[in-house]
Amino acid sequence: MPEGDSVWQAARQLDSALAGEPLTRCDLRVPRLATVDLTGRRVLEVTPRGKHLLTRVEGGLTLHSHLGMEGSWRIFEPEERWRGGQGHQIRAILANSARTAVGYRLPVLELVRTGEESGIVGHLGPDLLGPDWDPAKALANLLTEPDRELGEALLDQRNLAGIGNVYKSEICFLLRVTPWLPVGELPAQATEQLPLLAKKLLEANRDRPLRRTTGRPDQRHYVYARAPRPCLRCMTSVRVADQGEPGRERPTYWCPRCQQGPSPAPARTRTPGGSAINPRTSTQPRRPRRTPGA
Template sequence: MPEGDTVYRAAARLRTALVDHPLTRGELRHPRLSTVDLKGRVVVGVRSAGKHLFIRFDRNLSLRSHLMMDGAWDVYTPRMRWRRPAHQVRALLVNAERQAVGFNLHEMALVPTDEESRLVGHLGPDLLDPGWGPELEAEAVRRLAAEPDRALGLALLDQRVMAGVGNVYKAEVCHILGVTPWSPVSAVDAGEAVRLSRELLDKNKLVVDRNTTGDLRRGRDLWVYGRRRSGCLRCGGPVVAGVQGADVRERVAYFCPVCQAGPRSSG
C-alpha cells in the first residue's frame, strides 16, 4: 500500500534513472495532458512530499502525481517487459538507458517548478523531509495536539497534520502506543506519536519489505495490520478489524483488544 515511505522510495528510483538525462520520449496519458510532449526535456530533479511525487524538468516545469491506493512508478531497461498492462499507463518517460512508467497515477498536473507549493502547501510537515528537525517536529506536534478530542487514527491519517502516514502506519503506531485508533489524541503524548511515526517511516523508506517490529523473521514484520488470521504479534490474541472514517475516507482499522486500550468499533 503506497504510503510516505513507498513514495520516497519511488522518488529515489526515478532520480537514479532519470536525472540529468534528456527524454527521448515523454508521454502523459491523461485527458488534460494528452497533448503534452516532453521529448527533449531534461529531468533535473525528483522529490516526494508526503504521498505526492514531483518530477522536475528543465525550464521550470514539474509533473505532480499521487499514487493513491493503486498507483506505482516502475523503472525498466528498454527491453524489459512491463509488470502491469499498457492500458494502466498514465505516464511514460524514456531516455537512452531507462524507461520510467507510471501506472494508475492520480492527481496528475504540470506546474511551474517554483509553484509546486501551490499543490502541496496545505500539507503538514513531511515526515521524510530531508530537512526534518526540531522546527518541523514541533509544528507536527502542534497540529496533532490542536484537536485533542479527535480520534487518533483519523488525525494520523490527516495529511494536513503531518504528511506520510497511511493506513498501515496508523494501525502500527496506535498499537505501539497501546491505544485503539478511536482513542482521542489526548490519550497519548503528541510528541511521542510524531516521533514514532517519523521513526517508522524513516526506517522503511529504502526497503521493500516494510517492518515495524524489528523482527526480521518471516511473518513477523507487523504488529497488527493485516493479522486477523495470525493474531497480534505481541500477545497472540485475535486482531479485530473495525471501520474508521466515512465515505471515500473510510478505512479498515486493525487493533488488538488485549494490548490496546480505549474505545473501539468492530467491523
C-alpha cells in the same frame, strides 16, 4: 495507498533513472496533457513530498503525480518488456537513452510551474522523510483538534505527511492506545513519543523492500492485517473495524487488551471476511470526524 516510505523509494528510483539526462520520449496520456511534449528537456530531479511525486524538468516545469490506491511507476531497460499493467492503464511514459519510466493507473497527473508547487503540496504538514520535518509542528497540528480520533488525525496529511493505514494501526499499537482515542486524551508519554516514533518507523523502512515494524524476522507487523490472529504481545485475538467517513472507511486493526481507549460498537466491527465479531464497546460518545487531507 502507498505510504511515505514507498513513495520515497519510488522517487529515488525515478531520480536515479531519469535525473541529469534529456528526455527522448514524453507521452502523457491524460486529456489535459495530451498535447504536452517535454522531449529534449533535461530532468533535474525527482523528489517526494509526503505521498506526492514531483518530477522537475528544465524550463521551470514540474510533473506532479500521485499514486492513489493502485498507481505505480516502473523503470525498464531499453529492451525490457513492460510489465505492471495493461497498455490502457498507462498514464505516462518518460524515457531517456538508457531508461524508460512508465506510470500505471496514476489518478493524478498534472504539469505545473516549479515555482507554483505550493499550490499542490503547500497544504501538507511536515514530511516525515523530508528536509522540512518538524516534530513540534507535527504534534501541534495533531493537537489542533483534540476531540478528533487519533487514527483519522494520523491519516490527515495536513497534520504530518507520510503516514498511511499500515503505520496508523502500528503506531497506535506501539503507543498502547486505540485508534479511536481522541487526540487530546493521549497520555503525556504517548503524546511526547508520537512524532519521534512515526519518524523512526518510516526511516527504518524507507530502504527496505518489505515494510517491517516489529523488529522480528518472522512477523512484519504487530496488528496490521493480523485479525483474528493472536496479538504478538498478549495472544489476544487482533480485531479489525472500519474507521473513517462513510465511503472513505479504512480497515483499522488493534489489540483490545494491549491498547487502551474507546473502540467501535459491534455493528461497526468486521473480520477480514466480513463476519461480525464482538469487540469491547466504547464507553465514550462518538465524535464528529473530518475527511483526511490527501
